[in-house]
Amino acid sequence: MINPGVTSFDYHRPDSLVEASRLLARDGAVALAGGTDLLVAIRHHEARPAVVVDLKSVAEISSEIALEADLLRIGGRVVMSQLVRDEQTNRHFPALVEAASVVGSIQIRNRATLAGNLCNASPAADTAPALLAYSAAVTIAGAEGSRTIPLQDFFLGPGSTVLARGEILLSVELPIPTTPIGSGFARVTRIRGVDLASVSLACVVERSGKARFGLGAVGPTPLLAESSLEDLATDDGFSRLLAVTSPISDVRAGADYRRAMLHVHSRRALQAAVEDLGAVT
Amino acid sequence: MSVHERSISLMVNGAQRTVVVDPPMTLLEMVRTKIGLTGSKECCSVGECGACTMIVDGEPVNTCLVLAVEADGAEITTIEGLGAAGMTPLQKSFLTEGAVQCGFCIPGMVVAATALLERIPEPNESEVREGLSGNLCRCGGYSRIAAAVMEASVAGGPDV
Numbered sequence: 309m310i311n312p313g314v315t316s317f318d319y320h321r322p323d324s325l326v327e328a329s330r331l332l333a334r335d336g337a338v339a340l341a342g343g344t345d346l347l348v349a350i351r352h353h354e355a356r357p358a359v360v361v362d363l364k365s366v367a368e369i370s371s372e373i374a375l376e377a378d379l380l381r382i383g384g385r386v387v388m389s390q391l392v393r394d395e396q397t398n399r400h401f402p403a404l405v406e407a408a409s410v411v412g413s414i415q416i417r418n419r420a421t422l423a424g425n426l427c428n429a430s431p432a433a434d435t436a437p438a439l440l441a442y443s444a445a446v447t448i449a450g451a452e453g454s455r456t457i458p459l460q461d462f463f464l465g466p467g468s469t470v471l472a473r474g475e476i477l478l479s480v481e482l483p484i485p486t487t488p489i490g491s492g493f494a495r496v497t498r499i500r501g502v503d504l505a506s507v508s509l510a511c512v513v514e515r516s517g518k519a520r521f522g523l524g525a526v527g528p529t530p531l532l533a534e535s536s537l538e539d540l541a542t543d544d545g546f547s548r549l550l551a552v553t554s555p556i557s558d559v560r561a562g563a564d565y566r567r568a569m570l571h572v573h574s575r576r577a578l579q580a581a582v583e584d585l586g587a588v589t
Numbered sequence: 590m591s592v593h594e595r596s597i598s599l600m601v602n603g604a605q606r607t608v609v610v611d612p613p614m615t616l617l618e619m620v621r622t623k624i625g626l627t628g629s630k631e632c633c634s635v636g637e638c639g640a641c642t643m644i645v646d647g648e649p650v651n652t653c654l655v656l657a658v659e660a661d662g663a664e665i666t667t668i669e670g671l672g673a674a675g676m677t678p679l680q681k682s683f684l685t686e687g688a689v690q691c692g693f694c695i696p697g698m699v700v701a702a703t704a705l706l707e708r709i710p711e712p713n714e715s716e717v718r719e720g721l722s723g724n725l726c727r728c729g730g731y732s733r734i735a736a737a738v739m740e741a742s743v744a745g746g747p748d749v
Contacts, residue, residue, distance in 0.1 A: 316591035316592075316612060316613055317593060317612050317613065318593050318612070319593065319595070319656070319658045321658075321659075321661075340656075343654050343655060343656065343659065344651075344654050347615070347653075347654045347656070348635045348636065348654070350613070351634060360656075362658075362659060364659070389648070412636065413651075413722055413723020413724075414649060414701070414704075414705075414722075415636070415651040416636055416651065416723065418648040418649060418650050419650050419651070419654065419655070
């Protein structure tokens with residue numbers, strides 16, 4: 309058994325969205341994509357599902373990254389390794405590639421999906437800061453039809469999202485920038501190599517001077533913070549930017565250390581983004 | 590056993606296998622106990638150490654984090670499937686470089702390194718270390734393991 313103490317569960321692998329949504333509405337049902345978070349949670353008795361609904365055969369959930377008119381659509385079954393290799397993602401959203409390439413190990417990245425990383429709703433979700441900084445949206449489908457919302461409205465708290473019973477994250481959409489942008493990514497870990505982030509952040513700057521930061525592991529959810537190059541020319545500007553954060557102390561870092569690293573690395577990420585913008589304009 | 594049991598079919602090292610599993614059983618445990626291939630090891634059980642690495646549908650994955658029922662229809666290569674017709678150049682270089690100490694991590698290392706050399710036939714050392722960063726060696730024998738992979742890549746990659 310996955311663990312001798314784990315009680316058995318029902319396993320389904322539906323091939324349509326309607327069927328998947330119907331199964332997920334059952335008592336004790338959980339969605340399974342890559343399984344890299346769910347199986348650990350089951351083993352540790354943090355999840356005790358009665359029904360596991362494997363989404364890997366659902367026809368409507370794409371396993372592809374598609375360039376549409378003005379956006380890049382990342383299907384709900386796309387895994388981290390695909391993002392790392394994808395040409396369009398590398399061209400338009402390098403900070404997302406950087407974030408995806410530090411998720412776990414190669415073995416994990418071959419299974420872990422971008423959608424699963426978001427649905428798991430860890431405050432430290434590696435890909436969330438970059439997606440927030442790039443103005444990502446998510447499309448959610450359920451029995452009532454589908455809706456698309458900005459990613460910053462998706463997270464409610466640690467492990468909690470707006471997904472209602474029976475709802476599924478279908479895809480993640482990234483608007484292709486219409487004017488040149490620059491981006492930067494920073495991540496603090498205890499050790500070099502495979503580790504969860506103590507602080508992670510991404511920054512996107514536009515030529516107009518607008519700056520968007522995605523901030524991870526420094527609040528109950530991944531956070532979006534917006535500012536401008538003008539405001540960020542002063543220390544006060546950074547304090548205003550980071551006022552949205554509320555870091556806690558845990559096994560990976562103390563709150564004071566997280567606050568200090570936030571200030572240092574938000575500056576570095578901004579600097580990297582400005583240099584990147586200079587290189588593309 | 591439970592009412593949730595089901596029958597699955599998959600290719601393991603080129604042979605079609607049909608087994609009955611309970612949904613909580615992992616792919617790793619199924620391969621070890623139901624098929625009897627015990628080369629892949631269970632160690633951390635949470636996807637951190639890589640001792641359970643197998644190639645599933647062409648990609649290396651941690652099989653302690655895959656349910657056996659998920660692998661219905663999959664094609665799997667374990668350490669036993671490598672070098673079935675004699676050791677591969679990679680396996681030979683693990684011997685010549687003295688890369689094996691206690692040996693517990695080695696099946697996962699060899700499978701992960703085989704996949705690495707398929708993706709990057711002539712990696713530099715940092716690519717080797719990055720490529721094997723999901724495989725932990727409790728003996729700390731990383732330098733010789735990396736040397737073995739470099740040696741095998743110069744020799745022309747794994748013969749699989």
